[in-house]
Amino acid sequence: MEIPDLVREELGDEELRAGVPIGDEDVVCATPSRTLVYNAEGLLSDERVDAFPHDADRLELTEGRRKTTFEFTYVDGTRSFSVPGDHTRDVLTLLLEGILKTHGVIAAGESVVGAFRFSELTLVIAEDRLIRHIGATVWDDDFQTYAYEDLTGLAFEEGSVATELVVWIDGRPQRIKTPRDDARLVEETLKTAVFEYYDVATLAELDRIVGVDDDPETTPDGNDLGLGSDIDPLVAEGDATESPAEPATETDAGTDVEATPPTSNPDQTEPQQTEQSAAETSQSVADDSPIDTDIGDGERGSPDRNDESLEVSAEPDPAVATAKExxxxxxxxxELSTAVDRQNQLLKKQHNAIKELVEQLRNQ
Incomplete structure (x- = not known):
């Protein structure tokens, strides 16, 4: 990319860090402290360079049909410039890298690999960390940072309308939903940054390095809503039909066996006892049950008589949730988490405004 002479004059002693061509001869350049927007001479305008310092308090983005406008908010006012819509992502990456470095969010020698804007979600993938911001603005002082050094797992879960990026930080999952149209690009960009940070080539190698264990509450394959260890199961492992009223006795060989209650006939074996009990139960039922004399021999022996009672219901258990549910x-x-985060941001801003008002009243 050729740097226009007017931009070189504007640079002075500053170092040109990067630049993005935005059509014809126009270009957006970045130095460590500011962004320079160069517009070539046109039929209705002269050649000029506009500077936008990186110490802005807020950055907003407005996308139109053909152009995207970036607006900077400073202590003394706002300033903005526009670029063609197909250059939005490249310019956004350039701007956020300068702003994040100036505010100390990323290191001076750290680069931004990619920046994405999805509705009210801004996702910045840097060389050493992942940064998430939720709100109408692209960036302000309300954001979350996830350092790769604290990473304990990484996964990508495809849904019907979106793909969830799941990042485990110190064993706790952080879920970030991205549209399916951009999910592949986000996935590859994040993999590139994380793989280079850990010097690996696959997710399997990454799992081995970050020390993923077999605990289903902390591993990427487990459920992040796992039960705590202090909850006892309703049915213990082993024989669920074992009665607590039948204690076990220890034999000379050290094996636990069930204690057999004494019988009147010590020589009688267990199968004989079972058959005798079944015979007595059958006889008791037969004696107590009335005989239906209206049923003929053919009906009494018909195999179709109890078909309905023998059928097993094929209806799904309503208590079991489906995958779609x-x-x-x-x-x-x-969606609820996003709304809560947004509400917390508003409450924080209101709290800061109240503090400033109280301070002004004290100074008066």
Whole structure:
């Protein structure tokens, strides 16, 4: 990319870090402290360079049919510039790298691999960390940072309308939903950054390095909503039909066996006892049951008589959730989490405004 002479004059002693051509001869360049937007001479405009310092308090993005506008908010006001829509992502990456470095969110020598904007979600993938911001603005002081050094797992779960990026930080999953159209690009960009950080080539190698264990509550293959260890199961492992009223006795060989209650006939074996009990039960039922004299011999022996009672219901258990219901519930939880985060941001801003008002009243 050729740097225009007017941009070189504007640079002075500053180092040009990167640049993005935005059509014809126009270009967006970045230095460590500011972004320079160069517009070539046109029929209705002169050649010029506009500078946008990186110490902005807020960055907003407005996408139109053909152009995207970036607006910077400073202490003394706002400033903006526009670029063609097909250059939005490249310019956004350039701007966020400069802003994040200036505010100390990423290291001075750290680069941004990719930046993405999905509705009210901004996702920044840097060389050493992942940064997430939720809100109408692309960036302000409300954001979450996930350092790769704290990574304990990484997975990508495809849904019907979106793909969830699941990042485990110190054993706790962080879920980030991305549209399916951009999911592959996000996945490859994040893999590139994380794999280079750990010097691996596959997710399997990454799992071995970050020390994923077999605990289903902390591993990527487990359920992040796992039960705590202090909850006892309703049915213990082993023989679920064992009666607690029949204690076990220890034989001379050290093997636990069930204690057999004494019988009147010590020589009688267990199968004989079972057959005798079954015969007595059958005889008791036969004596107590009335005989239906209206049933003929053919009807009494008909195999179709009890078909309905022998059929096993094929209807699904309504108490068991389907995969689709689980997916819908997860999407609802994500939407609720986004709404809560947004509400927390508003409460924080209101709290700061109240503090400033109280301070002004004290100074008066």
């Amino acid at each position: 689980v997916e819908e519930l997860r999407e609802q939880m994500d």
